[in-house]
Amino acid sequence: MANTETALKEALASIEGATGVALVDYTSGMALGTLGGGKSFDLNVAAAGNTDVVRAKMRTMEHLGLKSEIEDILITLSDQYHLIRLLKGRGGNGLFLYLALDSKRANLAMARHQLKKIEEELEV
Known part of the structure; x- marks a missing residue:
C-alpha cells in the first residue's frame, strides 16, 4: 500500500507524458496533495475546477437513473x-486522482492502466 506522497511520485515518474498529478477531495474541492504543474498550470485551481466536473457528472447520472459507477x-x-480517476474502497469515497498529460508524449491507454494500478495501491 502506498501513501499519498508515494502514489503521486509514482504517477509522475512512471506515467509517460505526465506533467502534474493531484489527489482531490471532491466534497470540498481541496487538493490533499499535488506534484508537478507549475506557474502556468496551478494544480490547486485545476483540482477545484475538476471537482465541479465530477459533481456535474454524478448529478447527471442520478437524474438519468444510472446505477453504474464512474471509473x-x-x-x-x-x-x-x-x-480524473475516482477512488474506490479503503476510505477513498469522495476522492479522485487527477492527472495532466502532454498528449504528444502520452499513451492514453497505458496512462489509464497505470493510474488504475496506482489507485488500487493507494492507502488513504
Missing part, C-alpha cells in the same frame, strides 16, 4: 489529456 473521466485538449 474515470477524460478531457482532451489540443495539447493535453486530463484524466
